[in-house]
Amino acid sequence: MEKTTAVNTAFTLKQIIIIAILALLQFTVILDFIIISPLGDILMKTLDMTTSKFGFTVSAYAFSAGISGLLAAGFADKFDRKKLLIFFYTGFIIGTLFCALASNYWMLLFARIFTGLFGGVIGSVSLAIVTDLFVIQQRGRVMGSIQMAYAVSQILGIPLGLYFANNWGWHSAFIMIAVLGALILVAIITQMEPVTNHLKLQSDKSPFLHLWHTLQNKNYQIGFAAIAFLSVGGFMLQPFGSAFLVNNIHISHLQLPMVFFFTGLSVLIIMPLVGKLSDKVNKFKLFAVGSLVSVIMILIYTNLDPIPLWEVVAINMVLFMGIMSRMIPATTLNTAIPEMKDRGAYMSITSSLQQIAGGIAAVCAGFIVHQETKTSPLENYDVLGYVIAVITFCSVLLMWRVNQLAKSKEKSIL
Incomplete structure (x- = not known):
């Protein structure tokens, strides 16, 4: 058994190329979504948006992404995953151009609705590819590498996007993402081989019947709920992050790139460590520790008064270390739940529910948080922190059930 494990966990050159492509792809998809938050204060002032309107702008992407993911779920296991990835990523690039215009x-x-219709399916297709091409003993490191795209988007993407926005207008940030996306699309077409092993296991069920049977599976439902709750905290906190820093903590727009740079740097440090730990230690315990750290830091962050820039940077770094250290073990545990024949549908539904839950969270955050004028401090941001803390503890309970299911499945295989 030891020998087999050692062979299975070594990456081949082809697998390394796949990891690099998926990481770059995730970089653009994540950046397209999270760039809205640092641009939030600029957008609310430029386009005359209230906090509730901005919440709808953020959630529009999430809702459309969730709906498209559900509609695509039944078909996700019926086609070559590479072809699906090319189709949806092309639509995502076009949608990003619409945002720029x-x-x-x-x-x-x-534009956000259109982008979400395509962008919402990309994550689930990518996860299905990872699950098909990598054994579970490798997936922690793979997820760590791919999800480092979040850190790189913070370190390079957001500061660069804000630089573009400050110098050439907020539209230029989306143009930058679209151009980069076009280059990555070429890499997918030329470097990725077809991913079709799952097609050998297909039944004659119609796509919608396949979707329905996947939704009805009791074990799958636990995984769906766990991931949906996991997404709520992030979606609730992020949309008004820049507006809170600018209007409550008195950080200038020129200082924002520094905050996001160092926040991303902290994630870049923690992600490989968590990825390796996730393959060696109990994934649920790792998730629980990350959840505790994130709750403590969220409560501190949402109750901040004006403080020096270095303190803001330090608090953000620890906060996102906690948040991101939850993502890898949670995602890895979740990939152990579905059978191979259901993976595409399962990942699509998971991604959809995650997006829809996030959309609801963004709308709720827009109604919880209030701003009297364009330059006045945000009100009730502390209440937002308390709500997120409760939801985080609920996600820990659900992830414990996912962990139990993953253990049972592993024992049955052995």
Whole structure:
């Protein structure tokens, strides 16, 4: 058994290329979504948006992504995963260009909906590819590498996007993402081989029947709920992050790139460590520790008064170390739940519910948080922190059940 494990956990050159492509792809998808938050204060002032309108702008992407993911779930295991990835990533790039061309609130809202329709499926297809091509003993490191895209988007993407926005207008940030996406699309087409092993296990069920049977599976439902709750905290906190820093903590727009740079740097440090630990220690315990750290830091962060820049940076770094150290063990545990024949559908549904839950969270955050004028401090941001803390503890309970299911499945295989 030891010998087999050692062979299985060594990456081949082809696998390394796949990891690099998926990481770059995730970089653009994540950056396209999270760039809205640092641009939030600029967008609210430029396009005359209230906090509730901005919440709808953020959630528009999430809701459309969730709906498209559900609609695509039944078909996700019926086609070559590479072809699906190319189709949806092309639509995502076009949607990002629409965002760059938006000149008012309604145009931006439509563009975000369009982008979400395609972007929402990319994550689930990528996860299905990872699950098909890598054994579970490798997936912690793979997830760590791919999810480092979040850190790189913070370190390079957001500061660069803010630099573009401060110098050439917020539209230029989306143009930058679209151009980079086009280059990555070429890499996917030329470097990735077809991913079709799952097609050998397909039944004659219709796509919608396949979706329905996947939704009905009791064990799968626990995984769906756990991931949905996991996403709520992040979606609730992020949309008004820049507005809170600018209007409550008195950080200038020129200082924002530094905050995001060092926050991303902390994630870049923690992700490989968590990825390796996730393959060696109990994944649930790792998730629970990360959850505790994130709750403590969220409560500190949402109750901040004006403090020096270095303190803001330090608190953000520890906060995101806690948040991101939850993601890898949670995602890895979740990939152990579905059977191979259901993986595409399962990942699509998981991604969809995650997006829909996040959309609801962003809308709720928009109603919880209030701002009297464009320059006045955000109100009730501390209440937001308390709500997120409760939801985080609920996600720990659900992830414990996922962990139990993963253990049972592993024992049955052995």
